[in-house]
Amino acid sequence: MREAYIVTSVRTPGCKRSRGAFKDTRPEDLLSFILNAAIEKTPHLEKKDVDDIMIGCSFPEGEQGFNIGRIASQIAGFPVEVSGATVNRFCSSGLEAIALAALRVMAGWSEIVIGGGVESMTFVPMGGNIPRPHPEHAKKHADLYTSMGITAENVAKRYHISREEQDEFAYNSQMKATNAMNSKLYTEIVPTPATKFVQQKKGTFKKETFLIDYDDGIRPTTTLERLTGLNPVFAADGTVTAGNSSQMTDGAAATIIMSDEKVKALGLKPVAKFKYYTTVGCRPDEMGVGPKYAIPKLLKLSGMDIKAIDLFEINEAFASQAVHCLKELGIDQEMDKINIHGGAIALGHPLGCTGAKLCATLLANMKERGVKYGIEAMCIGGGMGAAALFEMCA
Numbered sequence: 250m251r252e253a254y255i256v257t258s259v260r261t262p263g264c265k266r267s268r269g270a271f272k273d274t275r276p277e278d279l280l281s282f283i284l285n286a287a288i289e290k291t292p293h294l295e296k297k298d299v300d301d302i303m304i305g306c307s308f309p310e311g312e313q314g315f316n317i318g319r320i321a322s323q324i325a326g327f328p329v330e331v332s333g334a335t336v337n338r339f340c341s342s343g344l345e346a347i348a349l350a351a352l353r354v355m356a357g358w359s360e361i362v363i364g365g366g367v368e369s370m371t372f373v374p375m376g377g378n379i380p381r382p383h384p385e386h387a388k389k390h391a392d393l394y395t396s397m398g399i400t401a402e403n404v405a406k407r408y409h410i411s412r413e414e415q416d417e418f419a420y421n422s423q424m425k426a427t428n429a430m431n432s433k434l435y436t437e438i439v440p441t442p443a444t445k446f447v448q449q450k451k452g453t454f455k456k457e458t459f460l461i462d463y464d465d466g467i468r469p470t471t472t473l474e475r476l477t478g479l480n481p482v483f484a485a486d487g488t489v490t491a492g493n494s495s496q497m498t499d500g501a502a503a504t505i506i507m508s509d510e511k512v513k514a515l516g517l518k519p520v521a522k523f524k525y526y527t528t529v530g531c532r533p534d535e536m537g538v539g540p541k542y543a544i545p546k547l548l549k550l551s552g553m554d555i556k557a558i559d560l561f562e563i564n565e566a567f568a569s570q571a572v573h574c575l576k577e578l579g580i581d582q583e584m585d586k587i588n589i590h591g592g593a594i595a596l597g598h599p600l601g602c603t604g605a606k607l608c609a610t611l612l613a614n615m616k617e618r619g620v621k622y623g624i625e626a627m628c629i630g631g632g633m634g635a636a637a638l639f640e641m642c643a
């Protein structure tokens with residue numbers, strides 16, 4: 250197979266659902282902006298050269314429905330000949346889209362494909378606007394529809410992850426993110442226009458935009474004492490709180506992938522190779538364990554040892570599942586390699602965007618550290634895990 254080269258990987262900031270900077274910004278606008286930003290950051294690339302645009306979205310309905318991959322690329326000004334798709338594997342949708350884009354290039358079916366993700370959890374709530382579980386199946390297998398918070402409680406109880414461990418993990422995520430934000434280390438963020446509606450003298454509202462260049466869910470004032478004092482939110486006798494859960498967030502991200510021939514023809518310096526991707530199923534009512542199966546499966550596929558991996562971005566859906574997976578993988582003592590600039594507890598988890606967002610973050614962090622191999626992984630609602638291996642180009 251051919252190699253799939255990543256030449257550009259960028260993201261918008263992640264902003265808090267309903268209260269953050271993107272609360273009035275439609276998902277199509279977030280996505281079309283970041284698609285344009287990715288093109289602009291890739292010298293000599295013209296929109297007409299892109300073969301297809303694959304976009305992850307976890308709840309592709311309402312404002313992010315109608316095949317947002319197609320709609321947003323048209324809003325962004327891609328020629329009608331450039332096709333677009335929406336891809337859904339819940340929390341790994343963005344990574345799935347990047348993997349599909351890479352596969353197209355590896356197979357020789359396409360020369361240049363964009364993979365990305367978008368989710369406005371403000372406009373379309375988690376679970377969708379009208380959740381309708383299958384009536385007979387749900388009676389027998391309600392676990393397939395378990396609330397994500399309850400799955401996090403299940404992981405904490407079944408695998409003995411204490412409240413203290415969860416809060417400490419959450420605190421560290423907030424502190425790493427605070428440091429990265431203050432030190433301007435999120436080089437993968439493109440300052441993004443956000444919509445606001447400003448009341449005019451005559452009482453009407455005018456649509457205006459302002460630029461946002463930081464993840465507005467980060468809480469620099471977090472203390473362990475305050476985290477310890479928060480009530481559980483999903484079960485009265487539980488340990489999962491607003492402080493040790495991922496935040497609900499709006500955002501978009503895009504990655505441009507091309508063949509060796511196109512890299513050379515355009516005179517580009519590729520950032521990384523997308524090497525391997527895998528997914529695996531697990532019990533739906535403890536979906537958070539997904540990465541502990543997906544990462545070993547990925548390592549087996551690539552013939553690599555976990556010790557050879559320089560950096561990890563493992564989505565922090567909840568501290569309980571992240572702590573458990575790191576322990577099971579035997580890397581819980583190597584926190585200097587994991588989510589080095591914080592994770593979804595501090596930065597947010599815009600569901601279908603997250604896989605694409607973490608790709609941009611991982612590559613920026615690998616560049617910053619000057620390392621070769623990185624793994625991105627996450628758990629997935631419904632009971633799954635996904636993992637991908639990236640190799641930096643010299």
Ligand SMILES: CC(C)(COP(=O)(O)OP(=O)(O)OC[C@H]1O[C@@H](n2cnc3c(N)ncnc32)[C@H](O)[C@@H]1OP(=O)(O)O)[C@@H](O)C(=O)NCCC(=O)NCCS
Nearest residue numbers: 397398468471472475482490491492494495496497566630
């Ligand atoms: C847990 C959850 C219900 C909390 O929602 P929320 O109430 O909107 O959360 P907030 O971030 O507003 O936090 C609520 C309160 O907790 C407290 N809090 C949260 N994080 C805190 C921190 N780091 N330090 C101190 N206090 C904190 C604050 O008092 C905050 O209120 P404030 O913002 O007015 O100060 C929601 O984030 C959630 O469902 N997360 C999981 C999403 C999910 O399942 N994703 C899919 C995973 S597979």
